[in-house]
Amino acid sequence: MSFTPVPHQFDPVARFALDPLLSIPEFVLEQMAVLLVDTLGVTAGAAVLEVGQIARDFAVEFHAANSARHSATLLFDGRRCAMPGAAWALATQIDNLDGHDGYNPTKGHIGCALVPALFSFAEQLPNLTGRQALTALAMGYEVAARAGVALHATASDYHTSGAWNALGVAALGARLRGQTPEVLRQAMGIAEYHGPRSQMMREIASPTMLHDGSGMGALVGVSSLILAERGFTGAPAITIEGENVTHIWADLGHDWTIPRNYIKPYPICRWAHGALEGVRVLMVEHGVIASDIERLEVATFAESAALYPGLPTTTSEAQYSLGFALATLLVHGRIGPEHITGAGLRDPQVAELHARICVREEPRHSAKFPAGRWSDVTAHLRDGRVIRSGDVNARGGPEAPMPEADIRAKLTAMAGHVLSDGRIDALWDMKQRLLRPKTLFSELAELVTPACDR
Incomplete structure (x- = not known):
């Protein structure tokens, strides 16, 4: 497919990403x-997952850096490896405890990719303040959000997040390292070309540790910038410079998407959260408990209905299983890491209830995706009552x-x-401390780089 970039269309993206005086509204920061x-x-919660341990060990053994200035410390681990390897390992770790934030229009x-990259780049910047780090991260979020929307608008397949969040990683690094517009343009071109165009629905059908591809997105984004700094070429990125995506980038720096990111209440695929909210409504407003239920009917959007239908045997399957998530919430009243790992996967009460849950697609909910994650739940109780949640959207x-x-x-x-x-208290306090002008980002790094306490 031939492609001719629109002249100067990249220029405002570069100005936004690299402007040393970039002003971001306080509510966004x-x-x-x-x-x-x-x-x-x-990230911390996922540190003890098997996949997190595999990823960090692999990065230490096979992503060794030749010098300290090319290395970064693995969070909640303390070991060091090359910057791209550190970003890959930590993004893979986060991706596999599916409780991290997201942005609906990007699906x-x-x-998941930008936070590990931030720590990888920031380790070489001892004077970086918390506000500077938040500004760089916010810029990267805004770039990545539009890259994701542009990819979905121009590609027929539904690709994993790594396919587009790699561009946000490259922009984040270019800002932190004071690079030129030309280096950024080449880095974005490399990142888009090598970003993992992996098909998301394959992973939904057969859940594995590959998850949403953000590990490779982080690795590609960091590597792309470092390559561009050394003269490796890769521009243009068609999801930025193509004529058919001009409108997607027109509001960069004016419409702030960060406040529209969601925070997940549970470490479960976001597609399940509409139905989970429906069950929560039944529990909170009607006092329904697991033992009350004879049959649970779930009407949801097509992608949610396509989630793993069986009883999971692995953490990956559990996080992509709608029925398992609903049964777990009803049995335990919450869903934490302990419910999707180890003995939590073999809970007989959850398994028994899972068998009484029926899921179907509802067209009116499908019509609202990806802007929302709508579902409705109907509980047929053992005492003959039928209780409905009504149409509900995902919370967070x-x-x-x-x-x-x-x-x-x-x-x-x-x-x-x-x-x-x-x-944990100190980590929570950092959300305010980072906003203070004199707080160094290294104060946060010192809190999260040592190995876990337990």
């Missing part, structure tokens, strides 16, 4: 700090935000099994 801390909680996740986004107390509780739910209470 505040939300950015919350998303960052929330992601770090998921995927930004911070701007349409149904989580209270701050719930976000704080989630931090403990995600990381409490690996971090001390004092360390």
